[in-house]
Amino acid sequence: MFARAHAVLPGALRRGGRALVGLTLLLAATRGQAAGLANPSFEQGDVEPLGWRLEGQGAWEKAGRTGDRSVSVAGTGADSGFWRTAGLSFNPGALYRVAFWTRSEGATGGCVVSGPSFCNRDYHPGPAWERHTFAFLAPNDPSDAFLRFGHWQVKGKVLFDDIELKPTQAVHERFGPGGGGVVAGGANVVINVVGGPGGVQIAGLPGQQGGVVLGEGEEIVGNRYTFAAPLHGEGANHSRPLHTFRCFFNSNRWCFHDKAEVVYKHLIPGHPHQAATVEANCNYHTGGKGFVDVGANGADWTTVASFEKVGRIKAEVPKDLLPADALFVRLRADEKANFQVDDYLFTSTLDADMGEMRGSTAYLDIQTSDPAFPVTVLSLPSAAPTSGWSVSIRNLAGVPAKFALKATVTDESGREVMQQGGASASASVSIAIGGVGQPNVPQPIQESTTQMSAGGPLRTPGVNTVTLIVTADGREIFKASALRKLPVLHDASYGYALPSDANCPLWWCEGPYKVSRSRPVPTAQKAAIEIAASRHDHEPFQLVLRPKAEMKNLRIQVSPLKCGEATLAPEHIRIEQVAYLNVVRPTDAAGCRGWWPDPLPPFEQGTNLAADRNHPLWFTVYVPPDQPAGDYAGTIELSADGWKATVPIRLRVHDFALPRTTRLQTAFGLDHGAIRRFHNLETEAELRKVLDLYLANFAAHRIAPYNPAPLDPFKVEFATGGELKATIDFAAFDRECEKWLGEGGFNALMIGLKGMGGGTFHSRHPGRIANFAQGSPEYEKLMASQGSQLVEHLKAKGWLDKAYIYWFDEPEPRDYEFVIDGMKLIKRAAPGLTRMLTEQPEPALFGHVDLWCPVVSAVKPEAIAERSKAGERFWWYLCCGPHAPYIGLFIDHPAVDLRVWAWLSRKWGVEGQLVWTSNYWTSGAAFPDPDIQNPWADPMSYCSGYDFTPGKIGYWGNGDGRFLYPPNRDPKADKTKHLEGPVNSIRWEMLREGIEDYELFCLLDDLIAKAKASGKAADLLPEAEKLAQVPDAVIKDDRTYSKDPQPLLSHRRKVAEMVERLHCSLVR
Structure with a gap:
């Protein structure tokens, strides 16, 4: 759940390298060639692969993803190691793309480390070969740097093969004049061909001049400019505003030590900053002091903040520096420092309303380049309505040439997609470049242009591959591709x-x-x-x-x-x-x-x-x-x-x-304390009234809360003198449960045992009743008295099959012995009560868990089938993970995710869904009392609990644990009482849709069984049995599914129609 604090420091920086890195906005295709990435597939060599050497434990394997060889590293779970290049050099200040393939063999824990020694990226390897890639910027003095691939604290073996290292260009989003794609089809545009030193230049090429350029993490809304450093992004340590750096980068954070520094430059030409704020988050700190400096020229600095602990740093830019055309921000460390920064945010007020613009950055994969014809890509297709390829071409060959451009777009499946208006995704633009007419007089020529289909906005969601080929007199001189993610938000x-x-x-x-x-x-x-x-x-x-x-x-x-x-x-x-x-x-x-x-x-x-x-x-x-x-x-x-x-x-x-009570069980948390706070409720009567509205909303959405009677638990009293026994008062508890498990249709009920121990992966505590510790005879007798009464009562009410005990959360292997002791206690004290554990099946726990509830991504269908044969059941849960490409519960995920979750449950034999809470509206760490978050203004669910003390910022994801909204849209200022119920969300509605889909499949199962038993509707059974299977076109596994809901909707229609046909046939 949480980012580790490890940092694999490069040798050059560890020994005090200080070279500042200067960024260039655009790189020529010939710049930045890595000198000598030898033997990228490890096929050559004698006793070890040529150009590589091993540090730590590993092997030169006699099998590979391609060819006959690969390399591996092996770990004990407490060590690290890697294969590194020998003789490779990086060009100073150059931008590269690295790619590699990796897989694991029985590996657990830790992570893969990858990339150059000054910019690491962590990954978690799977059992199948998988490709990973990212871009990075080289320092100005990379003489001691190397490329390496290995592990950090992995237990087991990890393999690597087919390494790629190529120069790349960073292409940012361009708005306004010069933005967008090529000129509309059929238009004739006069351009100037200018001769001079360096050959022929094309002046006036679309996208070459004017407009505003914004990279990933940058946006302008009205007169407000924002840059949120995309440290998680494809570019790793690189971003458009990054000016200089002398600091190691690890995965998603800058790692500061020994006077390290990072400088960002914020400039929107022609629009000076009128006011500005700088924010950063120190997520890890073991020593030293950090500083935030600002300036207007990159040479003179004013310190505006310092910090010596974990937490958020925020500072205003001094007024005497404003207004400023450019503002420089420097994050730096003293000589004793060891800390990390995982978030940097700059906001400013500009001098004018500029509308709404959001930047992006693509890193090109350049396959062909020709030094005689340098090509710089200025823009390429995106979600922007006027986007498309635009390039700058220089002719250094000394003779006229005729250039042609061809662009294509393919989707994730490799299919060439049709673009807006039905045109082919492939077209061409020809530009005839002549020589110079009279001395010092540019010769005007005509550019005959055809509409490039790739010049329109991307319309297919997912990761699109856009490719540009440039030819000179029919010969390919440039070819580049880029991955252009079109989030479902921009699906058109x-x-x-x-x-x-x-x-x-x-x-x-x-x-x-x-x-x-x-x-x-x-x-x-x-x-x-x-x-x-x-x-x-x-x-x-x-x-x-x-x-x-x-x-x-x-x-x-x-x-x-x-x-x-x-x-x-x-x-x-x-x-x-x-x-x-x-x-x-x-x-x-x-x-x-x-x-x-x-x-x-x-x-x-x-x-x-x-x-x-x-x-x-x-x-x-x-x-x-x-x-x-x-x-x-x-x-x-x-x-x-x-x-x-x-x-x-x-x-x-x-x-x-559909029946009132559905068969896909649910267990969603509901915090009535948050309801009291955000609704500004003062009395228990007010809370009961509003809580009932929330429970009614749960019932209408076919979702069961953990506990339908949070204000009316059953009351347990222990007699600890004389006869040791428990007395339980169920009256108030029964009243609420009869209402909600009956009329409300709730299909699950969380039960607790008073005096039971508990805990999480973070900490745990043993059970205790009065002065009797867990394990004592007195404790055992009191627990047995309580547990037996509880089980008998639930059985008499017809609720035992819905009841479960959830007493420990997400154990680590070190917790297993403690968990097993607790599970044995529950079986002795309350036999028949379902023991649930939020963990994937592990052999050490077999026989002690009745209901497994792993996180999605931690279990496979084979494990579910195996344990189901042993009589064990499965739920699963979503929370702050997993992340894409897995299905998730987040606001910024496809809408279909929370609906298709139920379809995968059906496919893999999972009977329930759990989410830790439904109304996580604020974090006591990110918003210490008396402050409060406004979920209507800030979608992020910030970390809390565990070791997140007030002021420490962590991110669980947008909307994690937040499916309902309070009707109070301004909880900071609005202190009136809100006695109405919650506000729904799209994700809450999709959960219900998925639950109803699951029930529809269950009805189909019932009718198939009845048809077989009765001998009726035999002609419908083959089709019905086929429809009862969830097709791969809807969802194949927990990370492979259609983001387009049409396959799901189509199959659901067919299932509903078959249920109707079977139903009508059987009742005739």
């Missing part, structure tokens, strides 16, 4: 345009999408919204308005939906307005900075909508249990000042019903 491949007027285009899409505020209206069209649901089922959809001018006083009226004489009343259709949160620190590779949709506050009639922005309205249709089946139709009436529209809606109601 889905949705259906509705009939509407030009003043406010209307479109709609299904629920499992996250609609960005800026994506264009879809090109596909439908005349009406079309959805389907069974009885006692929920079906969401999104209706999106995009007004051209500000829309005032929007009102919505939904008509009754009619099917013959049957009516679905409008009160069964809930309308919410999608709200957006500004993600500043993406959780992982799936996310990006920007405005992500998540909260779903109830729609308020009379709402105003801003112009030129998508405004999704979230509709949830609930079909009552007694609703007649059939095809229903109605309308959604929209009106605003000077505008109105009618949207048809069609609903098919299937002829079967």
